[in-house]
Amino acid sequence: MPEALDSTPYDALLLLSFGGPEGPDDVVPFLENVTKGRGIPKERLKEVGQHYFLFGGVSPINDQNRALLDALRKDFADHGLDLPVYWGNRNWAPYLTDTLRDMVSDGHRRILVLATSAYASYSGCRQYRENLADSLAALAAEGLEPPRIDKLRHYFNHPGFVRPMIDGVLQSLAQLPEDVRESAHLAFTTHSIPTAAADTSGTVGEHGEGGAYVKQHLDVARLIADAVAEETGVAGRPWQLVYQSRSGAPHIPWLEPDICDHLEERHEAGVPAVVMVPIGFVSDHMEVLYDLDTEATAKAAELGLPVARSATVGADPRFAAAIRDLVLERAGSERGEDVRPCALGTLGPSHDLCPLGCCPARTPKPAAAGADSPYV
Numbered sequence: 267m268p269e270a271l272d273s274t275p276y277d278a279l280l281l282l283s284f285g286g287p288e289g290p291d292d293v294v295p296f297l298e299n300v301t302k303g304r305g306i307p308k309e310r311l312k313e314v315g316q317h318y319f320l321f322g323g324v325s326p327i328n329d330q331n332r333a334l335l336d337a338l339r340k341d342f343a344d345h346g347l348d349l350p351v352y353w354g355n356r357n358w359a360p361y362l363t364d365t366l367r368d369m370v371s372d373g374h375r376r377i378l379v380l381a382t383s384a385y386a387s388y389s390g391c392r393q394y395r396e397n398l399a400d401s402l403a404a405l406a407a408e409g410l411e412p413p414r415i416d417k418l419r420h421y422f423n424h425p426g427f428v429r430p431m432i433d434g435v436l437q438s439l440a441q442l443p444e445d446v447r448e449s450a451h452l453a454f455t456t457h458s459i460p461t462a463a464a465d466t467s468g469t470v471g472e473h474g475e476g477g478a479y480v481k482q483h484l485d486v487a488r489l490i491a492d493a494v495a496e497e498t499g500v501a502g503r504p505w506q507l508v509y510q511s512r513s514g515a516p517h518i519p520w521l522e523p524d525i526c527d528h529l530e531e532r533h534e535a536g537v538p539a540v541v542m543v544p545i546g547f548v549s550d551h552m553e554v555l556y557d558l559d560t561e562a563t564a565k566a567a568e569l570g571l572p573v574a575r576s577a578t579v580g581a582d583p584r585f586a587a588a589i590r591d592l593v594l595e596r597a598g599s600e601r602g603e604d605v606r607p608c609a610l611g612t613l614g615p616s617h618d619l620c621p622l623g624c625c626p627a628r629t630p631k632p633a634a635a636g637a638d639s640p641y642v
């Protein structure tokens with residue numbers, strides 16, 4: 267047995283994810299949950315519902331989270347980290363409030379949260395914290411004492427998140443026809459968000475064009491492009507950060523270009539092949555399976571442009587090991603020890619506690635696990 271690892275003061279980890287439908291009858295109620303009060307056009311919802319129906323009404327995200335849970339439990343057990351791992355979602359069963367209630371009834375008082383979103387932004391961070399605050403309020407209304415919740419820092423630049431994606435790109439390049447491998451471009455993709463949300467993402471000092479959201483993605487893209495250059499011996503391979511999965515009304519500006527427009531533009535410029543690298547996502551969920559593997563891949567076929575799509579980290583054991591590292595780092599720092607946070611790239615490790623004004627909401631709402639949390 268390995269020497270026991272110390273995660274005090276934490277007594278449990280909560281994997282907090284988006285959630286997704288598990289069958290055709292779940293699709294519409296799931297979309298209603300996601301879009302409550304968010305003003306997404308009806309047409310867009312119908313279209314997104316069709317994406318789910320195309321896959322039997324089942325989002326792959328739930329099985330991917332089950333696989334990640336298994337990987338985390340195995341990694342923790344193999345390394346002597348005695349920390350129970352729970353799973354709750356923002357938009358579908360198992361619902362966050364139900365999981366937190368179970369955790370409280372199992373006696374857990376200090377809970378660390380791992381969100382399946384690696385970057386800053388309202389949608390990728392504060393919205394998760396708002397849902398945590400809502401669930402804590404629901405428990406309080408039931409007469410339960412809300413547990414104390416902390417959220418792990420953004421892990422976009424942790425080597426356990428970046429390294430598997432580098433390998434994914436190398437594998438994708440190997441899948442392309444040999445004569446275009448060397449000249450293939452890389453298209454790093456992430457979820458488009460309104461430019462107003464991007465510009466205010468991150469801490470107050472980071473606000474500005476594109477905000478922390480764009481900066482963080484560019485840092486990861488550059489890290490991957492540099493490593494791929496080194497390992498293939500092909501220097502100067504062109505790459506670009508592009509966007510996908512836009513929703514919202516057409517007159518509201520969102521981050522661009524869209525991956526499909528980008529493929530068209532590259533093709534017209536004579537680029538012989540493109541590897542799509544979905545760095546914005548933790549697993550191959552619907553955004554990846556539909557927007558990239560179905561829609562963008564069909565677009566490329568229509569153009570006659572060879573493309574490959576590289577893997578997300580999913581349940582890669584190196585990602586599970588990274589989460590163990592982040593848990594131990596945060597636990598040590600909560601105990602007042604000198605910790606050495608691990609981060610690649612130029613931005614350094616992200617903050618442990620989201621400060622005031624971080625990734626603001628359009629309409630201010632209570633958010634847990636931040637400096638402005640009513641529960642800290």
Ligand SMILES: CC1=C(CCC(=O)O)c2cc3nc(cc4[nH]c(cc5[nH]c(cc1n2)c(C)c5CCC(=O)O)c(CCC(=O)O)c4C)C(CCC(=O)O)=C3C
Pocket residue numbers: 284285286287297300301304306310311314325326327382383384387389390457458459460511512513514546547551552553
């Ligand atoms: C930044 C970001 C991530 C990455 C970080 C993270 O992972 O959190 C992400 C992930 C996901 N988004 C997902 C699904 C959806 N997102 C929607 C809508 C929206 N997402 C947005 C942003 C993001 N989304 C935004 C700005 C909107 C517009 C509405 C609003 O302002 O809130 C809608 C409504 C329909 C539509 O508009 O597309 C759906 C169904 C699923 C589940 C997939 C599955 O089932 O496999 C996942 C993992």
Ligand SMILES: [Fe+2]
Pocket residue numbers: 457
């Ligand atoms: Fe989304």
